[in-house]
Amino acid sequence: MKTLSGKDLAAAIRTQTEAEAAAGPQPRLAVVVATADEASLWYVRSIAKAAAGVGVACDVVDLGPRATAEQIGQTLSRLSSDSNVHGVMLQTPLPAGASAQELAASIDPRKDVDGANPLSLGRLAAGLPAFPPATAAAVMALLDHYEVDLTGRRAVVVGRSTVVGKPLAHLLLDRHATVTVSHSRTRDLAAVTSTADVLVAAAGRAALIGAGHVAPGAVVIDVGTNPTDDGGLTGDVDSGAVAGVAGALTPVPGGVGPVTTALLLRHTARAANLP
Ligand SMILES: NC(=O)C1=CN([C@@H]2O[C@H](COP(=O)(O)OP(=O)(O)OC[C@H]3O[C@@H](n4cnc5c(N)ncnc54)[C@H](OP(=O)(O)O)[C@@H]3O)[C@@H](O)[C@H]2O)C=CC1
Ligand SMILES: Nc1nc(=O)c2c([nH]1)NC[C@@H]1CN(c3ccc(C(=O)N[C@@H](CCC(=O)O)C(=O)O)cc3)C=[N+]21
Structure with a gap:
């Protein structure tokens, strides 16, 4: 299984952002x-x-x-x-x-760098320019960075929040994935998530996604950041169990998180350069 680190990508985004920030006020x-x-x-x-x-x-x-x-x-x-x-x-x-x-x-909306205004979400859904929430954008940036094919692929998002699940569903649809959004009322979650070529876990429940939730070879993006008893951080994916099944997995920490922070700053630099 391949580990999809976000650290190098985040560093590259920060370097670009530094140049964009220096170009204007x-x-x-x-x-x-x-x-x-x-x-x-x-x-x-x-x-x-x-x-x-x-x-x-x-x-x-x-x-x-x-x-x-x-x-x-x-x-x-x-x-x-x-x-x-x-x-x-x-x-x-x-x-x-x-x-x-x-x-x-x-x-x-022109300053809405974390895509939180309902207008931003509406524009995103309509395919109009808007800042997506940095976390949803980070998932897409990771998929692009690792050249994960989306056209015609089945994508399953676990979680329907305004910050992650909903905007991400629109971004994946725009890239021609076939998108399913699941949540806490979904019946037989494992049956749904097992259909995914690309599985995104954003539920905020440690170890929610186990080996039985993942199709062999699937690309798994773990958005969850759940505090552990020892003061650390763990994702929504039971990485030890899933490692034997998935084709690729983002780590927590060191996956989606650092890319999220880097993109929030990129959005800010772009907002400053808007005409
Ligand atoms: N790395 C990063 O950059 C970021 C990480 N996060 C992390 O991502 C996670 C999700 O965040 P956020 O979207 O804000 O959280 P919310 O609590 O707003 O939403 C969680 C979603 O997951 C669903 N869910 C909860 N439990 C289950 C379950 N057992 N089975 C299926 N679905 C379930 C909920 O369903 P329902 O709607 O039915 O309640 C809800 O839609 C958190 O761990 C958060 O800390 C968040 C933002 C940024
Ligand atoms: N409006 C809003 N937007 C958010 O995007 C938002 C929010 N509210 N509220 C809180 C959550 C949480 N969140 C994280 C972002 C990055 C890391 C991150 O970079 N974590 C490091 C590790 C940190 C450690 O080791 O303790 C990593 O994953 O490598 C974590 C958590 C954004 N959130």
């Missing part, structure tokens, strides 16, 4: 945070660090876990009308009572 990304969730805060720190490395300015606007939907909405509107800010991202999870879907409508 310095791109500036604002990340709005209203959570105490450790995994989420880790991601924010890694964005800030990667941004510094490629010449993208990054402002973390931390409203704290007690922020109200109104405060978050006002912050997103203010950043959207600030001409010094080119990219705006709202980190999830959010405090109870605040809906990421509703609040993201306050992000200017």
Whole structure:
């Protein structure tokens, strides 16, 4: 089985982004945070660090876990009308009572570098230019980097969230895959996932995908990032079991994650260079 690392691809994207960022006014990304969730805060720190490395300015606007939907909405509107800010991202999870879907409508679509505004998802579905969520874009970038053929192939996505499953289904359809989206109510998940030439696991459940879920030779992309008891990170795929069946698998860590962060910054540099 081939291991599809995302590290070299992420480094190549960062190098390109550094050049794009240097070509015009310095791109500036604002990340709005209203959570105490450790995994989420880790991601924010890694964005800030990667941004510094490629010449993208990054402002973390931390409203704290007690922020109200109104405060978050006002912050997103203010950043959207600030001409010094080119990219705006709202980190999830959010405090109870605040809906990421509703609040993201306050992000200017031209600055919506994590494809969260419903308009961005709609444009993506309609085949119009828009920033896809960085994670969905990272899955496609990995498939392209490793020259995985999609035309006419069966792709199965496990998970239907707005951040991963739904936008990814559209991106795969655009590339002429035959796409099935499965979720927690899917009956006999293993029977569905076993039809996949390309299987994408984005459920957020450790070891959900075992050997019985994978067709021999399938390409498996593991989006899951589940914290382990020892402070590490594990995917949605039981990699030990699947290694004997799959043709290729992305590791966690070191797979989709680093590419996601790199693409978020690329989107920011492109947003800064929009006419
Ligand atoms: N590496 C990266 O860059 C990123 C990683 N992630 C990770 O990806 C995972 C998914 O994230 P996200 O989409 O935001 O999560 P959500 O919790 O929003 O969505 C999870 C989806 O998986 C489905 N699901 C849950 N349990 C099962 C099951 N037992 N069988 C089949 N489907 C199931 C849910 O179904 P239903 O709709 O029926 O509830 C839902 O559609 C998480 O581990 C997250 O941390 C997320 C973003 C970026
Ligand atoms: N609006 C929104 N968009 C997101 O994309 C989003 C979000 N909210 N909330 C939280 C999740 C989580 N997420 C990760 C991204 C990269 C890594 C990553 O790079 N992880 C490293 C390893 C980290 C380690 O070892 O601890 C890796 O996979 O190699 C992890 C997790 C994005 N998310």
